[in-house]
Amino acid sequence: MKKGLLSFAFLILFAGLLAGCGAANDESATGNKEKIVIGYFPNINHVPAMVAKDQALYEEQLGDGTTVEYRTFADGGAFMTALKTGDVDAGLVGPGPAMNNYTTGADVKIIAGASTGGTVVLAREGVEINSPEDFAGKVFATPAVGCTHDVQYETYLQESGITSERIGGTMKHLPGNPATYSALLQSGKIDIAVAPEPWAAVIEYETGAEVVIPWNEVSFGETLPASVMVTSGKLASENPELVQKIIDAHKEAVQFIEDNPEEAKAITLKDIEETTGQGLEKKVVDLAWERIGFTYEVDQDAVQAFADSSYALKFLKEQPDFTNLIDKQFINSQKTASK
Structure with missing residues (x-):
């Protein structure tokens, strides 16, 4: 960054x-x-x-x-x-x-x-996400547990049967300030960033992360x-x-x-x-x-x-x-x- x-x-x-x-x-x-x-x-x-x-x-x-x-x-x-x-x-x-x-x-x-x-889901460079099933077992970050962006992301994946460890699934959740997401992605501590703008744009430009769920496809996005x-x-x-x-x-x-x-x-x-x-x-x-x-x-x-x-x-x-x-x-x- x-x-x-x-x-x-x-x-x-x-x-x-x-x-x-x-x-x-x-x-x-x-x-x-x-x-x-x-x-x-x-x-x-x-x-x-x-x-x-x-x-x-x-x-x-x-x-x-x-x-x-x-x-x-x-x-x-x-x-x-x-x-x-x-x-x-x-x-x-x-x-x-x-x-x-x-x-x-x-x-x-x-x-x-x-x-x-304004809610965008990005995957760390090198992490392959080709279908919702690929999110299983990944570590994802949102600003807070149960925040707007967290619910949007987990709702999107629940339809494919993918849930977080909090409710018996395999996705690991690391809540925190979006300002830290670029560093977390680059260090490999998280695989997925669920980011509000302008953080999504910053992450995309500075880390090479790929948008895997656009703002208008994530649940309730539009x-x-x-x-x-x-x-x-x-x-x-x-x-x-x-x-x-x-x-x-x-x-x-x-x-x-x-x-x-x-x-x-x-x-x-x-x-x-x-x-x-x-x-x-x-x-x-x-x-x-x-x-x-x-x-x-x-x-x-x-x-x-x-x-x-x-x-x-x-x-x-x-x-x-x-x-x-x-x-x-x-x-x-x-x-x-x-x-």
């Missing part, structure tokens, strides 16, 4: 951990927020937040009386902790952490989609949100006008990406470099961009199917019902707050 990308990998984690700390937001006597904190990750699936930040879309929607602060996180667990403690008001996170926390009683609502796709906009149920019910303004800004960001892809890429490169202190190569972003779609819509059926699969794979102890997890009233609203 190139030195610059290696430094970037570790700085991503460091910057995210630092950003996880912070005080709760102030509230005025009328209940209107004087400060809104938006959380996101410095990766390609979270571009809508980067664009909204760069274009001051939240600030324009919320008005002069509200200060907007942005915080980045290294993983979904850290983000969800901040949401539960009130250290962030809304932001982007993978659907897996949102679902898992909801099943344990967390006050969380998915109020919009943000992106789809339908499941890769990232979603969430907030607390309390904020959604007590201050719906504020949440509507957040969603209006989010929708503008998604439209900006569709209308101005090259400018959105430039914003992404700038934001990642400013957040982590290290930049990505343009070719990495270009490749990752081809594997991701950006949308504020959210497929409720896909979310429930994903949850059912999580239960079938024994990541969840009880059959989940996410009827009340997703609240579409804000994305369905035709009213956009005036700027």
Whole structure:
């Protein structure tokens, strides 16, 4: 791996951990927020937040009386902790952490989609994968046990009767930060990397690893949100006008990406470099961009199917019902707050 990308990998984690700390937001006597904190990750699936930040879309929607602060996180667990403690008001996170926390009683609502796709399965150079059966006995890495990418990969293989050692199969699982996958592949410690973008593109360019399950063939690859906009149920019910303004800004960001892809890429490169202190190569972003779609819509059926699969794979102890997890009233609203 190139030195610059290696430094970037570790700085991503460091910057995210630092950003996880912070005080709760102030509230005025009328209940209107004087400060809104938006959380996101410095990766390609979270571009809508980067664009909204760069274009001051939240600030324009919320008005002069509200200060907007942005915080980045290294993983979904850290983000969800901040949401539960009130250290962030809304932001982007993978659907897996949102679902898992909801099943344990967390006050969380998915109020919009943000992106789809972006999960790529790669095999170490020299590892022959010609059919699903070839994954048996291999060591694979995902960001966490039961995370979005883990469930997508294991669902895909379960259809061929291949499962991990966790549930009696032969695949060995090594969860960990995607920033380390290139080194793990090159050292032979893992055979398979199940990587979100931009890590998949970095791995492909820097290690010679081969894509063996493309983003649009892995389970739920084209339908499941890769990232979603969430907030607390309390904020959604007590201050719906504020949440509507957040969603209006989010929708503008998604439209900006569709209308101005090259400018959105430039914003992404700038934001990642400013957040982590290290930049990505343009070719990495270009490749990752081809594997991701950006949308504020959210497929409720896909979310429930994903949850059912999580239960079938024994990541969840009880059959989940996410009827009340997703609240579409804000994305369905035709009213956009005036700027």
